[in-house]
Amino acid sequence: MKHFIVGPVEMYECTKNVLGKGYTYFRTEEYGNLVKNCLEKLSEYLGNSTPNSLIYLASSGTGAMEAVIDNCMTKSDKALVIKGGTFGKRFCELLNYYDIPFESIDLEWNETLTKEHFNKFENKGFNTLFVNIDETQTGQLYDINIISDFCKRNNMYLVVDAISSFLADEYDMDKYGIDATIISSQKGLCISAGMALISFSKRFLNKIYSNPLPRTKYFNFRDYLKEIERGQTPYTPPVTTMYELDAILNYIEQSGGKNKWIKNVADKCMYFRERATSLGFKIPQYPKSNTLTPVYFDDVDASEIVKILRDKYEIYVNPCGGNLANRLLRVSHIGNTTIEDIDDLLEKMSKIYTELKSRELIYDRK
Ligand SMILES: *Cc1c(COP(=O)(O)O)cnc(C)c1O
Numbered sequence: 001m002k003h004f005i006v007g008p009v010e011m012y013e014c015t016k017n018v019l020g021k022g023y024t025y026f027r028t029e030e031y032g033n034l035v036k037n038c039l040e041k042l043s044e045y046l047g048n049s050t051p052n053s054l055i056y057l058a059s060s061g062t063g064a065m066e067a068v069i070d071n072c073m074t075k076s077d078k079a080l081v082i083k084g085g086t087f088g089k090r091f092c093e094l095l096n097y098y099d100i101p102f103e104s105i106d107l108e109w110n111e112t113l114t115k116e117h118f119n120k121f122e123n124k125g126f127n128t129l130f131v132n133i134d135e136t137q138t139g140q141l142y143d144i145n146i147i148s149d150f151c152k153r154n155n156m157y158l159v160v161d162a163i164s165s166f167l168a169d170e171y172d173m174d175k176y177g178i179d180a181t182i183i184s185s186q187k188g189l190c191i192s193a194g195m196a197l198i199s200f201s202k203r204f205l206n207k208i209y210s211n212p213l214p215r216t217k218y219f220n221f222r223d224y225l226k227e228i229e230r231g232q233t234p235y236t237p238p239v240t241t242m243y244e245l246d247a248i249l250n251y252i253e254q255s256g257g258k259n260k261w262i263k264n265v266a267d268k269c270m271y272f273r274e275r276a277t278s279l280g281f282k283i284p285q286y287p288k289s290n291t292l293t294p295v296y297f298d299d300v301d302a303s304e305i306v307k308i309l310r311d312k313y314e315i316y317v318n319p320c321g322g323n324l325a326n327r328l329l330r331v332s333h334i335g336n337t338t339i340e341d342i343d344d345l346l347e348k349m350s351k352i353y354t355e356l357k358s359r360e361l362i363y364d365r366k
Contacts, residue, residue, distance in 0.1 A: 002345070056238075081130045134289035302328055
């Protein structure tokens with residue numbers, strides 16, 4: 001069985017069975033120190049120099065997206081969302097749910113975000129921008145320079161869902177003036193699902209403290225921010241995933257650090273794209289994250305390829321939801337996969353594609 005899905009991904013040996021190696025009750029100073037070390041390292045990876053500004057929740061990524069809106073936004077804010085797929089749409093649904101005024105920049109699935117898209121939103125009173133920097137549905141990586149410049153020009157907060165981009169693409173909160181970053185455990189960090197993390201800028205922390213209380217009690221950020229100073233959480237944290245985080249961060253450091261790790265993902269990604277193209281597969285041209293490659297089909301059903309890979313070869317790639325299900329499949333490059341695994345996948349994809357195409361030709365002749 002091999003997983004080329006975006007998450008949970010193939011795990012590394014060092015993160016398997018972490019509790020079997022021994023663990024501490026989470027209310028101890030020892031556990032708190034482990035947490036503080038992990039979060040400091042992650043803050044460094046995120047390029048955020050504000051101390052004690054990274055919290056973690058027992059939740060998947062969407063829980064953190066929702067909690068950010070509930071804790072950080074009020075009805076007197078005005079948000080702008082980049083909506084280029086299902087994850088952009090999710091921000092819109094959440095803002096809608098909490099009655100936060102917003103507008104969105106709507107992109108077709110294969111439309112590249114450009115500077116021009118922002119023109120009509122200049123000086124219109126928007127104060128917070130929400131973006132999924134890698135829109136995982138299509139794999140488009142938006143240009144952080146364009147987004148960051150727009151936010152600075154308009155004096156806006158910038159909230160980034162980097163869930164599927166973190167540790168696959170370059171990232172730097174201080175450099176781009178990013179005010180909140182949402183990440184989660186099961187993607188680039190390559191550990192189990194169930195932990196979401198949010199990192200804040202100083203000025204966004206101030207906004208949280210001056211906002212009215214959120215509707216949620218369980219995810220009230222003030223409680224998390226207070227506890228995190230000693231590496232604690234208000235309620236039982238996802239302890240197992242925290243031990244996995246500690247293990248993977250040590251492994252990343254031993255393997256040469258963050259930049260080397262990102263380069264390894266980028267190398268696998270480039271290898272896949274070159275080989276796939278030379279085999280005749282079509283890859284959309286918009287700028288893409290290193291996390292995944294969308295492969296486009298106009299002559300066979302993409303979802304059929306996903307299904308045969310799974311049923312016949314036990315290889316899992318991501319289908320593409322919604323209106324793109326028959327046209328796109330997505331291959332992830334994060335997780336413990338090798339060049340040999342990619343060769344194997346491509347060989348099988350080619351075989352299935354050829355078979356499906358000859359079937360289609362027979363249908364056409366009838
Ligand atoms: C995976 C992902 C999420 C979170 O999805 P969950 O199912 O809640 O973990 C959010 N945003 C993006 C861009 C993602 O790729």
